[in-house]
Amino acid sequence: MTNWAGNITFGAESVERPSSVDEVRALVARSEKARVLGSGHSFNRIADSAGALISLDALPPEIEIDAGSSTVRVAASVRYGELGRRLHDKGYALPNLASLPHISVAGSCATGTHGSGDGNGGLATSVRAIEMVTADGDLVTLSRDADGDRFAGAVVALGALGAVVAMTLDVVPSFDVRQRVYEGLPAEVLDDRFAAVMSAAYSVSLFTDWRTSRINQVWVKERAAGGAEGATAAGGRYGAETGGGFFGATPADGPRHPVPGMSAVHCTAQMGVPGPWFERLPHFRPDFTPSSGEELQSEYMVPRRHAAAAFHALGGIRDRIAPVLQISEIRTIAADDLWLSPSGGRDTVAFHFTWIKDTAAVTPVLTAIEECLAPFGARPHWGKVFTLPADVLRSRYERLDDFAALARHYDPRGVFANEFVERYVLGLG
Numbered sequence: 001m002t003n004w005a006g007n008i009t010f011g012a013e014s015v016e017r018p019s020s021v022d023e024v025r026a027l028v029a030r031s032e033k034a035r036v037l038g039s040g041h042s043f044n045r046i047a048d049s050a051g052a053l054i055s056l057d058a059l060p061p062e063i064e065i066d067a068g069s070s071t072v073r074v075a076a077s078v079r080y081g082e083l084g085r086r087l088h089d090k091g092y093a094l095p096n097l098a099s100l101p102h103i104s105v106a107g108s109c110a111t112g113t114h115g116s117g118d119g120n121g122g123l124a125t126s127v128r129a130i131e132m133v134t135a136d137g138d139l140v141t142l143s144r145d146a147d148g149d150r151f152a153g154a155v156v157a158l159g160a161l162g163a164v165v166a167m168t169l170d171v172v173p174s175f176d177v178r179q180r181v182y183e184g185l186p187a188e189v190l191d192d193r194f195a196a197v198m199s200a201a202y203s204v205s206l207f208t209d210w211r212t213s214r215i216n217q218v219w220v221k222e223r224a225a226g227g228a229e230g231a232t233a234a235g236g237r238y239g240a241e242t243g244g245g246f247f248g249a250t251p252a253d254g255p256r257h258p259v260p261g262m263s264a265v266h267c268t269a270q271m272g273v274p275g276p277w278f279e280r281l282p283h284f285r286p287d288f289t290p291s292s293g294e295e296l297q298s299e300y301m302v303p304r305r306h307a308a309a310a311f312h313a314l315g316g317i318r319d320r321i322a323p324v325l326q327i328s329e330i331r332t333i334a335a336d337d338l339w340l341s342p343s344g345g346r347d348t349v350a351f352h353f354t355w356i357k358d359t360a361a362v363t364p365v366l367t368a369i370e371e372c373l374a375p376f377g378a379r380p381h382w383g384k385v386f387t388l389p390a391d392v393l394r395s396r397y398e399r400l401d402d403f404a405a406l407a408r409h410y411d412p413r414g415v416f417a418n419e420f421v422e423r424y425v426l427g428l429g
């Protein structure tokens with residue numbers, strides 16, 4: 001059994017598919033080693049297990065909206081695409097989504113998955129409660145309101161505390177979004193106007209192949225509401241300033257795929273056509289599900305105040321990055337208080353890389369990037385490929401010792417501790 005990208009073959013002894021929470025409890029209680037596999041979209045060994053790999057796909061895919069508390073309770077294996085459709089049908093939304101809607105809610109939150117937008121936290125910041133089967137088979141509920149700091153440790157948990165069977169998420173009223181793509185942003189603009197560029201709309205993504213001094217594409221996602229946001233959507237702030245362009249970039253004359261030359265047929269609608277949030281905030285359409293991927297991914301989270309300096313540092317090794325790259329994306333994420341969140345405690349700029357699927361060629365470039373970004377304390381995405389030594393990674397999180405204590409509390413037998421967690425989180429490898 002492999003992950004979505006096919007670069008990881010899981011070493012687990014067995015794959016289990018319990019069909020009820022009671023079956024999950026019994027399975028975990030009798031397991032020496034177990035991990036939950038979400039939709040398998042991570043690119044490293046984070047999900048692997050030396051014992052059982054548990055898929056929760058056979059549990060009922062519950063989605064229960066509670067209008068009174070503005071929340072939705074969702075089974076862990078539900079994917080964002082399905083959740084988005086159901087929420088929108090009932091008039092609700094999540095504040096933000098990742099680029100791909102086919103990833104599971106629990107797996108995404110467990111790794112600190114995020115979209116873009118200066119004011120948007122990672123997806124885990126919407127979590128209000130988690131229901132989790134711990135190592136002895138107990139079903140534990142932790143909530144933001146009742147469990148405070150401990151809850152902040154348990155949301156981005158890399159699957160190390162237990163099997164999350166359901167989560168309760170905050171929802172907001174549904175909204176429409178218009179997406180426009182601009183091409184050829186002069187990179188110098190980022191030197192002194194990075195903050196203006198990234199705050200120009202609800203969600204802004206910059207795509208570059210590091211081959212030229214221009215940013216290939218800017219994806220601008222604006223809420224198509226009334227009021228001030230409506231004025232922006234009509235071509236306000238940056239439109240007026242640049243005569244319909246975007247800080248010197250020009251509007252694309254048709255739909256675009258982020259990777260140069262690839263068909264945009266699987267991308268969400270562009271050209272400013274308004275549509276529901278869940279069909280615009282991801283870059284890729286929910287109704288097209290790629291079953292496997294011809295790519296590897298890495299991403300490094302840097303304090304946003306270092307955005308321009310980090311961009312220049314990476315530009316200094318563009319001749320190493322470009323030959324093994326499909327495309328790079330730059331996004332922003334609002335700071336949060338979750339202990340293991342890569343955007344924890346700092347407003348963040350994220351430098352993402354979609355690589356060719358060649359681990360041997362990509363690995364030395366990762367090390368070079370990590371050296372470039374070291375002065376900025378870059379934190380790698382938990383679910384993507386990186387080479388950072390464990391002690392360096394660990395030095396970039398203040399609450400790792402607290403997290404290790406939380407893991408000992410919920411998992412004293414070390415059932416959920418795999419090699420990845422032991423090395424990077426518990427400091428045992």
Ligand SMILES: Cc1cc2nc3c(=O)[nH]c(=O)nc-3n(C[C@H](O)[C@H](O)[C@H](O)COP(=O)(O)OP(=O)(O)OC[C@H]3O[C@@H](n4cnc5c(N)ncnc54)[C@H](O)[C@@H]3O)c2cc1C
Pocket residue numbers: 004035036037038039040041042043046047056076077097098099100103104105106107108109110111112113114115158159160162163164165293297381383384
């Ligand atoms: C094409 C593509 C696009 C992507 N786009 C983005 C993006 O825009 N932004 C971003 O930040 N990331 C992105 N990612 C990375 C992705 O969001 C993460 O790897 C995420 O963890 C995937 O969720 P998953 O359900 O597949 O998790 P898996 O890879 O299956 O598991 C990840 C971790 O979560 C744990 N886990 C899963 N389910 C549970 C559960 N129920 N209980 C306890 N632990 C659990 C696993 O044990 C493992 O440790 C992308 C990945 C791909 C392949």
